[in-house]
Amino acid sequence: MTLDDYKTIQPTLPDQPGVYKYIDEDGVILYVGKAKSLKKRVASYFVGSIAQQAHKTRTMLKHARTLEFIIVETEADALLLENTLIKKFQPRYNVMLKDGKSYSYICVKKERFPRVYLTRKVVRDGSTYFGPYTSRYQLKIILELIKTLFPLRNCTYNLSEDQIAAGKYKVCLEYHIKNCQGPCVGYEEEAAYNEKIEQIKNILKGHFGPVKRHFTDQMERLAENLEFEKAHLLKEKLAAFEDYQGKSTVVNPNIKDVDVFSIASDDKQAYVNYIKVVNGAIINTLTEELVKNLDQEEKDILEYAIPILRERFNSIAPEVLTPFRIDLPEGDFQLTVPKIGDKRKLVELSIKNVLYYKMQQQRDQASTQRKQTPAERILRTLQEDLQMNEVPLHIECFDNSNIQGSNPVSSCVVFKNAKPSKKDYRHFNVKSVEGPNDFASMEEVVYRRYKRMLDEDQSLPQLIIIDGGKGQLSAAMESLNKLGIADRVTVIGIAKRLEEIFFPNDPLPLYINKKSESLKLIQQARNEAHRFAITFHRNQRSRNFTQTELTAIPGIGEKTAEKLLRHFGSVKKVREALITDLTPVIGPKGAKAVRAYFENQ
Numbered sequence: 001m002t003l004d005d006y007k008t009i010q011p012t013l014p015d016q017p018g019v020y021k022y023i024d025e026d027g028v029i030l031y032v033g034k035a036k037s038l039k040k041r042v043a044s045y046f047v048g049s050i051a052q053q054a055h056k057t058r059t060m061l062k063h064a065r066t067l068e069f070i071i072v073e074t075e076a077d078a079l080l081l082e083n084t085l086i087k088k089f090q091p092r093y094n095v096m097l098k099d100g101k102s103y104s105y106i107c108v109k110k111e112r113f114p115r116v117y118l119t120r121k122v123v124r125d126g127s128t129y130f131g132p133y134t135s136r137y138q139l140k141i142i143l144e145l146i147k148t149l150f151p152l153r154n155c156t157y158n159l160s161e162d163q164i165a166a167g168k169y170k171v172c173l174e175y176h177i178k179n180c181q182g183p184c185v186g187y188e189e190e191a192a193y194n195e196k197i198e199q200i201k202n203i204l205k206g207h208f209g210p211v212k213r214h215f216t217d218q219m220e221r222l223a224e225n226l227e228f229e230k231a232h233l234l235k236e237k238l239a240a241f242e243d244y245q246g247k248s249t250v251v252n253p254n255i256k257d258v259d260v261f262s263i264a265s266d267d268k269q270a271y272v273n274y275i276k277v278v279n280g281a282i283i284n285t286l287t288e289e290l291v292k293n294l295d296q297e298e299k300d301i302l303e304y305a306i307p308i309l310r311e312r313f314n315s316i317a318p319e320v321l322t323p324f325r326i327d328l329p330e331g332d333f334q335l336t337v338p339k340i341g342d343k344r345k346l347v348e349l350s351i352k353n354v355l356y357y358k359m360q361q362q363r364d365q366a367s368t369q370r371k372q373t374p375a376e377r378i379l380r381t382l383q384e385d386l387q388m389n390e391v392p393l394h395i396e397c398f399d400n401s402n403i404q405g406s407n408p409v410s411s412c413v414v415f416k417n418a419k420p421s422k423k424d425y426r427h428f429n430v431k432s433v434e435g436p437n438d439f440a441s442m443e444e445v446v447y448r449r450y451k452r453m454l455d456e457d458q459s460l461p462q463l464i465i466i467d468g469g470k471g472q473l474s475a476a477m478e479s480l481n482k483l484g485i486a487d488r489v490t491v492i493g494i495a496k497r498l499e500e501i502f503f504p505n506d507p508l509p510l511y512i513n514k515k516s517e518s519l520k521l522i523q524q525a526r527n528e529a530h531r532f533a534i535t536f537h538r539n540q541r542s543r544n545f546t547q548t549e550l551t552a553i554p555g556i557g558e559k560t561a562e563k564l565l566r567h568f569g570s571v572k573k574v575r576e577a578l579i580t581d582l583t584p585v586i587g588p589k590g591a592k593a594v595r596a597y598f599e600n601q
Contacts, residue, residue, distance in 0.1 A: 001022070001066075002061075003046050003459075004393055006042070006043075006045070009067060010042075012359075012360040012363055013039040013042055013043075014071055014356055015038070015039045016037065017035060017036050017071070017074055017077065018034075018035060018038045018070050018071040018072050019033065019034050019069065019070045019078055019082050020033050020035060020041065020042060020070075021067070021069070021085070021091075022060060022061075022066075022067055022093075023064065023065065023066045023067070023068060024063050024064060028092075029085075029091045030060055030063060030091055030092055030093050031060055031064075031092075031093040031094055032086050032089065032091050032094055033082065034078040034079050035078060036075045038069050045057065045061060058457045059093075059457065060093045062457060070285050070353060071349075071352055072349065084281045084283060085283070088283050088284075104131060105119055105120070105130060105253060106118060106130045106142065106143070106204060107127050108127060108128040108129075108130075108200065108204075110127045111159075113159045113183045113193050114194075115152065115153060115154060116146060116197075116200060117154070122279075122280070129254070130205070145203075149199075149215075150196040150199065150200055151178065151179055152180065152193075152197075153174070153180050154180070157169055157184055159183060159184055164183075164184065169184040171184065171185055175187075181193075218234065219234055219235060222234065252280045252281075252342050255277060255280045255343065256279065256280060256319075257277065257278050257279065257317040257319070258277045258317050258318075258320070258343070258346070259274065259276060259315055260277065260320075260321045260349075261273065261274055261305070261306055261320065261321070262322070262347060262350040262351040262354045263298045263305075263323075263354065264298075264351075264354045264355050264357075265292065265298055265301065266358070266362070267292070268291065268292055269290065269361065270291075270298065270301045271288070271289055271290075271354050271357055271361070272288045272290065272301070272302060272306075272309070272354070273286070273350045273354035273357065274288070274309045275346065275350050275353075276315065276317070277346065284313065285353065286309070288305060290304075303327060306320065306322075306326075307328070316332075318332070318333050319333060319334045320333050320334070320335050321337075321338060321346060321347050322336075322337055323337065325337050374418075375417050375418040375419065376391075377517070378418050378517045378518060378521055379391050379392055379393065381516065381517055381518045382518035382521060382522075385519075386463070386492065386501075386518075388462065388463070392461075392462040393417055394414070394415075394460075394463075395416075395461055395462070395465065396414050396415075396449075397465040397466075397467065397526055397528070398411070398442060398446060398449075398464070398465070398467060398476070398529060399467040399530050399532075400430075400438050400441045400445075400467075400468075400472075400533065401534055408429075408430040408441055409428060409430060409533060409536050410427070410428040410442070410444075410533060411425070411428070411530075411532040411533035412425065412426045412427070412428070412445070412449055412529070413425050413529045414461075415521070415524075418521060420528060425532060426449065427532065427533070427536040428444075428445040428449075430444055438475075439472060439475040440475065442472045442475040443476065443479050446464075446466075446479040446480065447479035447483065450479070451483060454483060460485060461489060462490060463489070464480075464490070464491045465493075465494060466491065466493040467494060467496075467526050468493055468494075468495065469500075470493065470507075473493030473504060474504070476491060476493075477504045486504075491503075494523075495509070498511075499511075499514070550565070550571060550574070553593055553594055553597040555593040556586075556594065560586050560590060563586060564585060564586065567585045575598045577594075578595075579592065579595050582594055582595065
């Protein structure tokens with residue numbers, strides 16, 4: 001996935017919490033990530049230089065072809081859903097969860113005098129589970145609050161009526177330090193104990209109304225006894241619990257296996273969202289697009305889509321949730337239209353995702369149908385003229401420059417979106433070629449350019465232009481074949497005399513209409529490469545001449561010549577300088593040598 005791919009999808013990314021998935025061309029999930037804001041998190045992959053990113057990130061983006069996302073209600077929900085998807089799909093570029101741990105729950109055990117304790121495992125034995133909680137700190141606050149307000153037993157004894165009546169147990173240290181009220185020996189009645197359990201459940205559900213009076217009374221009593229620190233501590237614990245109370249839609253132990261469907265439509269298209277929930281956790285989501293051939297109602301479309309999607313995913317979920325009543329063929333499942341509660345929240349989550357998908361598709365269609373910019377028009381014309389598979393958003397052009405083989409240099413200019421990208425221009429001193437050999441020079445610089453791009457995992461251009469005819473084009477192809485990228489780019493050569501366009505291994509040139517905008521773009525790139533090469537060549541020739549002129553003086557080396565140039569600014573001023581001007585710079589001996597050299601001339 002390139003920066004251009006990101007710019008295409010950027011307007012459609014939501015500024016909401018959720019989970020995003022990078023997917024390769026075979027549909028395999030490469031990476032799953034969570035985000036407080038999907039728009040900002042995805043943008044972070046494409047801000048700054050790609051070369052500055054970690055190697056793993058660059059490689060993942062290189063293989064990614066599409067990006068999918070799921071919107072959720074909160075950042076905590078995004079964290080939970082990310083955990084579920086990573087465990088299910090084991091994406092290659094994610095850090096794997098090797099210890100197999102899950103998030104924590106608070107369990108209210110189904111037993112006489114129920115215990116309340118922390119667990120990572122949900123057992124379907126009739127016990128009640130609350131959570132999941134993403135932070136151990138949250139759990140410590142909650143359990144400490146429960147322990148402070150409602151002393152409960154933590155032993156594992158079987159407290160049946162017979163066992164207690166027989167006096168089988170004795171009170172332990174927990175009773176003596178007032179952490180337990182002794183139900184094991186009959187000191188606490190079952191009804192009073194169960195009343196505490198109900199209040200604990202209300203707290204864990206977030207229903208503070210039934211227990212608010214209890215909290216207020218206890219804090220007032222502590223204040224009357226001048227125990228202000230304890231009252232304040234109780235208030236802080238309660239406030240912290242209200243802030244961190246964990247209730248998630250995407251992972252809910254109260255829901256087992258269900259399929260959730262919702263639909264949104266416009267005049268031509270319908271979009272059906274499917275959420276698959278297994279053991280209380282979302283493990284897959286999909287939004288399917290359907291074409292409306294007739295004026296069909298959403299009810300009819302949903303009735304058609306649900307059996308197909310369930311069959312595709314081999315779903316045997318015993319319950320199907322929908323936003324409204326529909327008629328489905330009888331099967332081994334129950335159809336539910338939830339109005340309140342956790343199941344309704346799942347339906348609302350599905351509706352939110354399908355509505356956003358619909359908005360995204362409509363925006364994409366509007367973007368496609370909008371009037372083309374001049375740059376888009378020119379590049380699409382060039383694509384058609386050269387019969388390319390891709391629009392040439394990135395073009396590079398090469399040219400050589402030398403005078404009878406002296407100071408051979410080459411240039412590479414870069415055009416992006418049909419405009420020069422001068423920060424990406426590069427020039428080359430030809431190293432391995434002696435004498436006037438344009439073909440060998442072209443082969444060297446093309447190899448150097450794309451060898452470095454491959455090493456740095458940079459995206460290759462769609463079009464490479466070689467200034468010259470068949471010979472220069474063949475030389476460039478030699479290098480591209482060595483690098484193994486000849487089939488990944490389109491390469492052409494342009495001959496100056498008749499503006500002929502040559503393709504590799506094709507003896508017949510292509511003649512583009514002289515008034516064509518695409519030919520003018522090719523000519524602009526060729527002329528810019530020629531200008532850049534000539535300028536660089538002149539600078540190199542001038543520098544070499546200057547160095548030769550001063551270093552030819554007996555007793556004057558390169559460092560002394562540099563001192564003279566830095567002080568006087570040019571060879572001409574050095575030539576005109578008096579011996580009294582030269583002496584402070586290079587000493588009397590060097591000054592005499594310079595004056596003698598120029599006077600003898």
